[in-house]
Amino acid sequence: MNSTVLVVEDSSVAREVVMKILQREGYTVVGAANGLEALARLHSATPDLVLLDVMMPEMDGMTLLEELRDEPQYKKLPVILLTALSDEGRMSRARELGVCEYLVKTRFSYDELIDHVGRHVVRH
Numbered sequence: 001m002n003s004t005v006l007v008v009e010d011s012s013v014a015r016e017v018v019m020k021i022l023q024r025e026g027y028t029v030v031g032a033a034n035g036l037e038a039l040a041r042l043h044s045a046t047p048d049l050v051l052l053d054v055m056m057p058e059m060d061g062m063t064l065l066e067e068l069r070d071e072p073q074y075k076k077l078p079v080i081l082l083t084a085l086s087d088e089g090r091m092s093r094a095r096e097l098g099v100c101e102y103l104v105k106t107r108f109s110y111d112e113l114i115d116h117v118g119r120h121v122v123r124h
Contacts, residue, residue: 002026002027002028003027003028003048003049003121003122004027004028004029004030004045004046004047004048004049005022005027005028005029005030005047005048005049005050005051005117005121006029006030006031006032006038006041006042006045006047006049006050006051007019007022007029007030007031007032007051008031008032008033008034008035008037008038008050008051008052008053008056008061008064009031009032009033009051009053009056009082010033010034010053010055010056010057011053012033014053014105015031015033016031017110018051018110018113019031021110021113021114022114022117025114025117025118027117027121028045030045030047033056033058034056034057034058034059034060035056035058035059035060035061035063035064035067036058036059037058038050038052038059038064039059039064039067042074047077048078048120048121048122049077049078049079049080049100049117049120049121050068050077050078050079050080051080051082051113051117052064052065052079052080052081052082053081053082053083054081054082054083054084054085054090055083055084055085061081061083062090062093062094062097065079065081065094065097065099066097069097069098075098076098078100078120078121079097079098079099079100080099080100080101080102080103080116080117080120081094081099081101081102081103082103082105083102083103083104083105084104084105084106085104100116100119100120101116103116
């Protein structure tokens with residue numbers, strides 16, 4: 001059974017690229033364009049990890065993260081935040097909400113992303 005990664009990113013191009021990379025690495029991947037879509041996906045596919053963009057329409061990443069942490073079954077779900085902004089206040093709040101890591105989009109390669117994901121879920 002492959003580990004499942006939920007990729008929540010409003011840019012369809014960025015979401016597709018990340019999903020393809022993770023699929024190539026052997027992960028089962030589910031995509032969502034915003035927090036509301038992600039909540040719907042959680043009920044049909046239970047992810048082992050969430051890659052979560054912060055700035056999105058409908059429901060942003062921080063709001064989704066807060067909602068996840070309010071649900072007992074998602075309290076310990078590993079979440080890696082992906083953001084274009086390096087904002088200390090947001091990073092501090094993300095840590096309080098138990099994110100595994102906080103990656104600034106312009107500062108990591110796809111190999112590094114795979115390494116980060118691999119630290120928190122098993123690849124089969």
